[in-house]
Amino acid sequence: MADFDLMRQLQNKNTTKIVQMVMDGLGGLPQQAMGEHQGKTELEAAATPNLDALAARSQLGLAVPVAPGVTPGSGPAHLSLFGYDPLKYDIGRGVLEALGIGFELQPDDVAARGNFCTVDDEGLITDRRAGRIPTEFNEKLVALLREVELSGIRTFVETVKEYRFVLVLRPTMGQTLHANIADTDPQRLGVPPLPAEAQDEESLATAQLANQWIGAAREILKDHHPANSLNLRGFAKDPGLPRFPEVFGLRSAAIATYPMYKGVARLVGMDVLPVHGEAVEDEVEALRAHWDHYDYFFFHVKKTDSAGEDGDFQRKVDVIAHVDEAVVPAILELEPDVLIVTGDHSTPAALRSHSWHPVPTLLWSRYCRPDGVATFGERACGRGSLGTFPATDELPLALGHALRLGKYGA
Amino acid sequence: MADFDLMRQLQNKNTTKIVQMVMDGLGGLPQQAMGEHQGKTELEAAATPNLDALAARSQLGLAVPVAPGVTPGSGPAHLSLFGYDPLKYDIGRGVLEALGIGFELQPDDVAARGNFCTVDDEGLITDRRAGRIPTEFNEKLVALLREVELSGIRTFVETVKEYRFVLVLRPTMGQTLHANIADTDPQRLGVPPLPAEAQDEESLATAQLANQWIGAAREILKDHHPANSLNLRGFAKDPGLPRFPEVFGLRSAAIATYPMYKGVARLVGMDVLPVHGEAVEDEVEALRAHWDHYDYFFFHVKKTDSAGEDGDFQRKVDVIAHVDEAVVPAILELEPDVLIVTGDHSTPAALRSHSWHPVPTLLWSRYCRPDGVATFGERACGRGSLGTFPATDELPLALGHALRLGKYGA
Numbered sequence: 001m002a003d004f005d006l007m008r009q010l011q012n013k014n015t016t017k018i019v020q021m022v023m024d025g026l027g028g029l030p031q032q033a034m035g036e037h038q039g040k041t042e043l044e045a046a047a048t049p050n051l052d053a054l055a056a057r058s059q060l061g062l063a064v065p066v067a068p069g070v071t072p073g074s075g076p077a078h079l080s081l082f083g084y085d086p087l088k089y090d091i092g093r094g095v096l097e098a099l100g101i102g103f104e105l106q107p108d109d110v111a112a113r114g115n116f117c118t119v120d121d122e123g124l125i126t127d128r129r130a131g132r133i134p135t136e137f138n139e140k141l142v143a144l145l146r147e148v149e150l151s152g153i154r155t156f157v158e159t160v161k162e163y164r165f166v167l168v169l170r171p172t173m174g175q176t177l178h179a180n181i182a183d184t185d186p187q188r189l190g191v192p193p194l195p196a197e198a199q200d201e202e203s204l205a206t207a208q209l210a211n212q213w214i215g216a217a218r219e220i221l222k223d224h225h226p227a228n229s230l231n232l233r234g235f236a237k238d239p240g241l242p243r244f245p246e247v248f249g250l251r252s253a254a255i256a257t258y259p260m261y262k263g264v265a266r267l268v269g270m271d272v273l274p275v276h277g278e279a280v281e282d283e284v285e286a287l288r289a290h291w292d293h294y295d296y297f298f299f300h301v302k303k304t305d306s307a308g309e310d311g312d313f314q315r316k317v318d319v320i321a322h323v324d325e326a327v328v329p330a331i332l333e334l335e336p337d338v339l340i341v342t343g344d345h346s347t348p349a350a351l352r353s354h355s356w357h358p359v360p361t362l363l364w365s366r367y368c369r370p371d372g373v374a375t376f377g378e379r380a381c382g383r384g385s386l387g388t389f390p391a392t393d394e395l396p397l398a399l400g401h402a403l404r405l406g407k408y409g410a
Numbered sequence: 411m412a413d414f415d416l417m418r419q420l421q422n423k424n425t426t427k428i429v430q431m432v433m434d435g436l437g438g439l440p441q442q443a444m445g446e447h448q449g450k451t452e453l454e455a456a457a458t459p460n461l462d463a464l465a466a467r468s469q470l471g472l473a474v475p476v477a478p479g480v481t482p483g484s485g486p487a488h489l490s491l492f493g494y495d496p497l498k499y500d501i502g503r504g505v506l507e508a509l510g511i512g513f514e515l516q517p518d519d520v521a522a523r524g525n526f527c528t529v530d531d532e533g534l535i536t537d538r539r540a541g542r543i544p545t546e547f548n549e550k551l552v553a554l555l556r557e558v559e560l561s562g563i564r565t566f567v568e569t570v571k572e573y574r575f576v577l578v579l580r581p582t583m584g585q586t587l588h589a590n591i592a593d594t595d596p597q598r599l600g601v602p603p604l605p606a607e608a609q610d611e612e613s614l615a616t617a618q619l620a621n622q623w624i625g626a627a628r629e630i631l632k633d634h635h636p637a638n639s640l641n642l643r644g645f646a647k648d649p650g651l652p653r654f655p656e657v658f659g660l661r662s663a664a665i666a667t668y669p670m671y672k673g674v675a676r677l678v679g680m681d682v683l684p685v686h687g688e689a690v691e692d693e694v695e696a697l698r699a700h701w702d703h704y705d706y707f708f709f710h711v712k713k714t715d716s717a718g719e720d721g722d723f724q725r726k727v728d729v730i731a732h733v734d735e736a737v738v739p740a741i742l743e744l745e746p747d748v749l750i751v752t753g754d755h756s757t758p759a760a761l762r763s764h765s766w767h768p769v770p771t772l773l774w775s776r777y778c779r780p781d782g783v784a785t786f787g788e789r790a791c792g793r794g795s796l797g798t799f800p801a802t803d804e805l806p807l808a809l810g811h812a813l814r815l816g817k818y819g820a
Binding site: 388399407 | 472507761764765767
């Protein structure tokens, strides 16, 4: 990972601009029987004249998000791109779930993932996901659960989707909550839910509050079969991550349309810029509008990942081609000093899921040594001079190329 | 970094010879408008038939001196080439400054960098560099400062250049000095110099000695405007580094013409060989003369870096071509078992300074797997099978290729 003390020690302030464009799930795999795309990955198959021209002036490589062979979730994958070792800095599941729905978590909050479930007359679990109830039913139940009151605590209950919701406990009287609390979900059928059990002394009071809430909530749910009970999992607090702007000495802004990515950026202390719409063109507009006020921009593109998750090779190809046309020239027009094009992880359509494959990455600056490979794709990046490298190196490299790191030692 | 315990455990003695040729600041950047050199780095532009032929039989790669994006000073960069993690092993500034002028520091000495400065009638600093006085004036002042006496301490005051000098305190009565002492330079104007303040209990006595010396020295300087005061910075002692010959099991010799590099080699315990002249041919002569008596030679070429620092692309090209002609065949004639050609860092003429770019590196032994690339340059190395690798790996690799490391485990 980036050596944060070293970054703090060496950081230079100047007027350079860094853009890190993250195409979510960018990396792919060749797919069988794709006709004209035979043997090519999504990125290789896409028409990307602008990225190819940029690649010819850039250094290429393959970024490893977490560790070789390890498939990352979105939270860890983004931490890594921001220079944080995701094996060292852990964002708890409850916090990630809250971020994923755009909940503005405060540092003292405790968040947990909630699952509606089905229990029988004896209170034994018969379906851990309550028959995957429709989201509308979830919303109705959540409205009821908001009635539960705890002394000295403000509670938030928010629908995620189907059987999933988020519970947030916020202290209102200056007390400190602690989140080292075990899941109530026994992870099997035919047994009752567990109590919320504190895993250390200081979490005892919070576990008691959680159990009070669970008791009242189950009372409310008992006649709402199949969602006649619930479990809480992944109790967590804001992990208090080192502040990205302070570590790297960058006025830092995030441009994203999905809550999860805005949330992770907010957790590390970036400003999240308003984007007026869901399209990449709207994100470009936000970049232009705020160009003068920041040194670093995290620019997130979601739809590459969505297409990969849907197993839709051609749609992913089309998204990449659209980014090449609608985003890349617009960013270059702003004349950044360093431009990185990368992804948080691979999402090959062939796998319909995140994968462990390292991620094609391009770094351009006027001080880079171009590899002289005039195409941006997995194979080209596999031969690039950045090599197969930890994604956590991207920020230190960007700072170097932006002349923002002083000399180490004399 | 090299795992020193592992190296100690596995080291085999045999009669093989290893040469690590370090062209200082070797790595470069393409420069605009260079006519025939358009788009080429200094190394790529240089005529290097001997290195190219060697490259065809070698493995290539790019060495990272300290960390991605981080520009190293000469001290840390050389430690790294010698297998020492420069983020773990720190040579203090005072020690580096003393080494840089060829001062033979002893283990009990405390060294500090000194700056002459200008103060006004109220003792407030008006120029931290005393108007960059000429070196001759510095030498005159240093002669005066040598008169200052401290009880039980031998003091050395040595000119560096312009406003810079070195102060060394050497205990003469068996006492131990400590160097955890803050700089006296407040790093801004309009305030008086700070006292030399101990940062821990055990440095109190040494700080007191420093303050005595400073008081007497300022009294001597007070009528020598603009150098009418001084500051001391970077108090440091020999860091007591692990001994290179013992760690790697190598009778080790350094061949260099500049004091800094001899000094760092001496700090890790290498023998510094006499070189009768400043030219690379003189260094080759020293290599020949001592060939039979050592297992490992650190062979340093300075002028690549000097040309880069001067921003002189063509001169750097010429130096490289000269080394190719005058040094490479001469080394090969001696039939080393392992030859590494590398640099301590990059010094692109385009930047006129050290830079963070990884360093083109070639490893030849009769047991290497040649990459089959018949050119030695940044791009060729970017595609090489050594990859982009930590410079601290060079020594362990050299030992392996010299059959000097036994099997690990059964």
